[in-house]
Amino acid sequence: MNCIEALQRLDAARPDGSDLDQPEFRDARVHLECCPACAGEFSRRNAWDLAFLTASESAAESTSLFSVPDGLATRVLASLTSAENRAAVEPEATRPLSRRGWLTILTTTALVACVAVVWQSTLVTSGPLTVDRIRNWPDELFDSVDDAEALAALPEFIESGIPLPTGWDPAWLDQPIRSWPERTTVAVMSFQVPLSRRERVKGLLLAVPAGEVLDRPRVNDVTTARPNYSRSGRFSTAAWTDAESGMVFVCLVAPGHYERLRRALVPQPV
Structure with a gap:
């Protein structure tokens, strides 16, 4: 097995090397033992793959719907609490207006969260390529x-x-x-x-x-x-x-x- 065939075969292995003991990788492992250049290249590729997977997971977390601007959740809760307190002390005739205000706050909050997610996703897709x-x-x-x-x-x-x-x-x-x-x-x-x-x-x-x-x-x-x-x-x-x-x-x-x-x-x- 030459260098190209060995590296191509090893590209199918898991980045953490947990399946290298499988029979289909035996010849490639033997080649690595006698070829320092391929051993170094295989290690470099594994390190890159692991780094890529880590970065992908981080990017996915950063663009999640649960990723909202700092302090937004606190401000929303404070607004809702204030609206409930006003509804408790206002006359019955004014309560429908308070309910409409509460619904407006929820709608605005949802829109702000959606805009934040879209903005973060745009940053990821428009950043520099490699x-x-x-x-x-x-x-x-x-x-x-x-x-x-x-x-x-x-x-x-x-x-x-x-x-x-x-x-x-x-x-x-x-x-x-x-x-x-x-x-x-x-x-x-x-x-x-x-x-x-x-x-x-x-x-x-x-x-x-x-x-x-x-x-x-x-x-x-x-x-x-x-x-x-x-x-x-x-x-x-x-x-x-x-x-x-x-x-x-x-x-x-x-x-x-x-x-x-x-x-x-x-x-x-x-």
């Missing part, structure tokens, strides 16, 4: 780089222009441009780069405005980018920053196809 989050996002929806059904299920890309890397031919796009459901500025494109008359390299291309990416890649072209597998191992990915268009691009192809794509995009001598 290259890791971009390259691993297709794992959630796409079975392969040519999963046309998953691509068609995404919203239409409504931003102006076609966000293509410098030197890429718009004719390589074989499907309408789509976008992330929660982030319309992120374009998702399906492409086919010709290798010969009959042979093509298929892939997905994600384009994000550079200002929205926290860790912008320093390389400026796909041919010089270092490939990395997505978390599932289904995609070989490369990320780069295109200064001319002001975009960060993440390209995904099937495992083993990145070198073919790179050769197809390297300018050939005349």
